[in-house]
Amino acid sequence: MSASSTAADVIQKTIVDEAKAEAKRMIAEAEVSARQLTEEATENAKTNLTGWADRRRQMAQASGDRIIGKARNDAHMKILTAKARIINDAIEQARKRFEKERGTAQYKVFLKNLIISASIQIGGGDVVVSARKEDQAIISKITGLATAISKVAGESAKVSIGKKPLEMIGGVFIQNKEGNITVDYRVETLLAQVEQQKRNEIAKTLFPKIEKTETGKE
Numbered sequence: 001m002s003a004s005s006t007a008a009d010v011i012q013k014t015i016v017d018e019a020k021a022e023a024k025r026m027i028a029e030a031e032v033s034a035r036q037l038t039e040e041a042t043e044n045a046k047t048n049l050t051g052w053a054d055r056r057r058q059m060a061q062a063s064g065d066r067i068i069g070k071a072r073n074d075a076h077m078k079i080l081t082a083k084a085r086i087i088n089d090a091i092e093q094a095r096k097r098f099e100k101e102r103g104t105a106q107y108k109v110f111l112k113n114l115i116i117s118a119s120i121q122i123g124g125g126d127v128v129v130s131a132r133k134e135d136q137a138i139i140s141k142i143t144g145l146a147t148a149i150s151k152v153a154g155e156s157a158k159v160s161i162g163k164k165p166l167e168m169i170g171g172v173f174i175q176n177k178e179g180n181i182t183v184d185y186r187v188e189t190l191l192a193q194v195e196q197q198k199r200n201e202i203a204k205t206l207f208p209k210i211e212k213t214e215t216g217k218e
């Protein structure tokens with residue numbers, strides 16, 4: 001079980017499609033209003049002088065553009081608010097799921113994978129694993145950690161459990177013996193990373209950057 005992939009799967013399905021549908025609906029309604037305004041101005045202007053008719057059509061078009069522009073902005077803001085709520089709910093659900101799974105066989109495998117991955121990032125050698133008080137007992141019963149780390153890191157490894165337990169949802173906090181290299185795999189840290197990633201993806205979807213191209217002067 002990967003904290004990042006689990007939370008990402010929970011969040012990913014509901015977000016972008018709903019955002020696009022909501023934006024499309026709001027903008028379509030604005031375009032209808034703008035078209036009706038333009039058609040009404042054109043019809044009323046038929047009985048007026050040509051110059052006045054043109055001005056009426058221009059004014060109506062400008063008003064229509066403002067309506068559509070406002071609708072786009074309103075759609076973006078409503079979607080951002082809704083998506084933020086979806087993300088918050090999904091993160092909270094993932095957090096509760098971790099709390100329920102603590103102590104299960106699956107959670108034990110999760111801790112083992114985190115410790116191996118973090119230790120390899122550190123480069124092997126002697127590593128200290130800090131965790132919840134309840135998880136310390138679980139980690140002490142995990143076998144094959146040092147062997148798995150040594151095989152990938154290319155040097156002998158030793159895994160010890162920190163004396164002071166940490167207050168956290170779950171996961172581990174790993175550091176080398178000297179304490180100057182750390183890897184933060186606490187569940188709350190992993191969920192926060194997923195949350196930020198999803199918010200960035202939503203922002204890019206709703207507000208894509210417009211590529212500006214410069215044409216050469218003749």
